[in-house]
Amino acid sequence: MKLTKDQVKKVARLANLPLTSDEEDLPEGEAGKYSEQLSRVLEYIDQLNQVDTTGVEPTFNVSGESNIMREDTTVASLSQEEALSNAPQKKEGMFVTKGVFEE
Amino acid sequence: MTGKRTMNNYEPVIGLEVHVELNTKSKMFCRCSADYFGKEPNTHTCPVCLGLPGALPYINQSAIEDCIKIGLALNCSVSPISRFERKNYFYPDLSKGYQISQYRWPLCINGQLTLDNGQVIRINRVHQEEDTGKLFHQEGQTLIDFNRSGVPLVEIVTEPDFRDVEAVRDYAKKLQQLFRYLGVSNADMERGDMRLEANVSVRKVKSQKSKVKNTSQNLKVEEELPPYRVELKNINSFRFMVAAIEYEIKRQIEALEKGEKLSQETRGWNGDKKCTYVQRSKEEAHDYRYFPEPDLPELRIEESRVKSLESSMPELPWSKNKRFEEEFKLSTAQAKILTETEELADYFEGLVELGGKEGIDAVKIANYVINQKIGAGTSVEEVLGKIKAKGEGVIGDERELEKLAQEAISENEKAVADYKSGKEAALQVLIGGVMRLSKGKADTSKLKPILEKLLKVVT
Numbered sequence: 001m002k003l004t005k006d007q008v009k010k011v012a013r014l015a016n017l018p019l020t021s022d023e024e025d026l027p028e029g030e031a032g033k034y035s036e037q038l039s040r041v042l043e044y045i046d047q048l049n050q051v052d053t054t055g056v057e058p059t060f061n062v063s064g065e066s067n068i069m070r071e072d073t074t075v076a077s078l079s080q081e082e083a084l085s086n087a088p089q090k091k092e093g094m095f096v097t098k099g100v101f102e103e
Numbered sequence: 104m105t106g107k108r109t110m111n112n113y114e115p116v117i118g119l120e121v122h123v124e125l126n127t128k129s130k131m132f133c134r135c136s137a138d139y140f141g142k143e144p145n146t147h148t149c150p151v152c153l154g155l156p157g158a159l160p161y162i163n164q165s166a167i168e169d170c171i172k173i174g175l176a177l178n179c180s181v182s183p184i185s186r187f188e189r190k191n192y193f194y195p196d197l198s199k200g201y202q203i204s205q206y207r208w209p210l211c212i213n214g215q216l217t218l219d220n221g222q223v224i225r226i227n228r229v230h231q232e233e234d235t236g237k238l239f240h241q242e243g244q245t246l247i248d249f250n251r252s253g254v255p256l257v258e259i260v261t262e263p264d265f266r267d268v269e270a271v272r273d274y275a276k277k278l279q280q281l282f283r284y285l286g287v288s289n290a291d292m293e294r295g296d297m298r299l300e301a302n303v304s305v306r307k308v309k310s311q312k313s314k315v316k317n318t319s320q321n322l323k324v325e326e327e328l329p330p331y332r333v334e335l336k337n338i339n340s341f342r343f344m345v346a347a348i349e350y351e352i353k354r355q356i357e358a359l360e361k362g363e364k365l366s367q368e369t370r371g372w373n374g375d376k377k378c379t380y381v382q383r384s385k386e387e388a389h390d391y392r393y394f395p396e397p398d399l400p401e402l403r404i405e406e407s408r409v410k411s412l413e414s415s416m417p418e419l420p421w422s423k424n425k426r427f428e429e430e431f432k433l434s435t436a437q438a439k440i441l442t443e444t445e446e447l448a449d450y451f452e453g454l455v456e457l458g459g460k461e462g463i464d465a466v467k468i469a470n471y472v473i474n475q476k477i478g479a480g481t482s483v484e485e486v487l488g489k490i491k492a493k494g495e496g497v498i499g500d501e502r503e504l505e506k507l508a509q510e511a512i513s514e515n516e517k518a519v520a521d522y523k524s525g526k527e528a529a530l531q532v533l534i535g536g537v538m539r540l541s542k543g544k545a546d547t548s549k550l551k552p553i554l555e556k557l558l559k560v561v562t
């Protein structure tokens with residue numbers, strides 16, 4: 001199954017992936033890097049779809065368990081330093097990211 | 104007001120989504136403390152609520168029970184099988200790239216709540232999810248505090264049944280009251296414990312004739328929903344929500360009258376300019392690609408568990424309201440005030456029980472508590488004593504009052520002189536004198552004419 005350019009754009013937007021201008025500007029019908037990769041994933045899923053699953057219940061969880069719950073008690077959390085230790089950028093005890101629009 | 108005439112035969116169609124943060128000790132899927140408000144940023148996190156690779160969620164049983172209680176209170180059925188799903192979207196408030204929520208298998212479905220105006224609002228679902236981190240926008244950067252990430256959140260979604268703003272306000276207030284009665288949340292709007300989102304659209308009302316006829320076809324036409332809806336979001340008070348909805352209704356009617364086409368969008372409220380404005384939403388695409396959360400086994404809620412949860416619930420505010428009316432012969436308004444909080448309702452019942460033994464009527468107690476704004480916690484004996492003194496000890500006998508008034512007049516020569524020289528206000532001094540002499544028991548309503556009569560003969 002081949003993805004259209006619009007489909008690739010939509011998937012990229014949902015996944016917050018920037019498309020290179022090559023990918024954006026390709027004429028319809030010509031596949032860019034992403035559309036090729038994505039199409040291959042879909043082809044793989046297509047193979048799975050060939051298996052006859054009539055009468056088979058969907059698997060939501062492989063454990064076969066239910067009602068695995070815990071009591072409402074707390075344990076110590078990470079310290080602020082530990083929590084932020086992998087952050088590429090931090091400020092005032094917080095993670096810093098590229099500004100996102102709000103309001 | 105948005106009276107029927109100014110609405111130009113349009114009616115609003117409004118649905119409400121209410122989010123409430125539960126006050127459990129720990130978060131929804133990890134054991135970090137959920138008591139995050141006002142704490143140092145990023146001091147209440149762990150690999151689970153930071154969304155670090157390999158971390159696995161573990162369901163908080165208390166949160167599930169609270170969610171079911173809310174559902175039961177809203178007359179929902181509890182789903183025998185319930186599942187969590189991943190709601191996927193990319194925004195920095197969400198560390199995992201998805202929020203664990205419920206979609207196809209919510210814990211509670213198909214409820215309803217009756218409003219003061221008698222209208223029944225259908226509840227589509229009551230489901231469990233987790234809160235997101237908090238963002239701070241600063242000089243082109245966004246700072247993230249994940250203390251709130253993973254705090255249990257319950258979402259309550261109505262059908263688009265509201266036709267006026269007052270009903271929206273009543274519904275939201277009732278939910279807030281319910282959360283507090285159940286003790287599942289402080290439901291403080293300003294702190295963000297409780298958040299409202301309204302979906303607002305308007306449509307032309309069908310002619311009265313077709314309304315009356317009500318054939319199945321007409322009914323269908325009537326119930327057709329408008330082809331768009333505007334989501335009002337990020338509004339943190341009842342007052343602003345009401346203002347925003349009223350503004351939206353007006354804006355939309357005006358636009359439709361001008362022949363404009365209204366579009367699906369998210370709007371916020373500008374409190375300064377008193378208007379709504381378009382917001383770019385983080386869920387712009389509305390394509391969440393929900394799928395079952397593979398890390399969490401399903402929930403099977405047995406009937407016996409539902410029963411035991413139900414029996415652990417307190418009397419609900421609306422039931423209490425009704426019982427107060429019937430049992431204590433209170434007016435609806437009185438019962439509503441006295442059941443505002445469970446604390447006040449319990450306090451009132453304590454007064455009635457003790458007062459009953461001394462022959463003090465419940466209505467008398469209700470009047471006193473409401474008029475004097477007596478708060479729960481005031482000594483019961485003291486309040487009953489005052490009500491008794493008020494009822495039994497009032498001096499209404501004119502001869503007795505005249506005696507007291509005469510005494511007050513001879514004690515207050517200055518006030519008498521002032522009165523004689525035309526200072527009407529001096530009469531208050533004399534009334535005060537009588538009250539003091541009678542230890543507060545004189546019937547003030549009769550005092551004024553008596554004093555005036557006596558003062559005429561004083562020279």
Ligand SMILES: [Zn+2]
Binds near residue numbers: 147149153
């Ligand atoms: Zn945590």
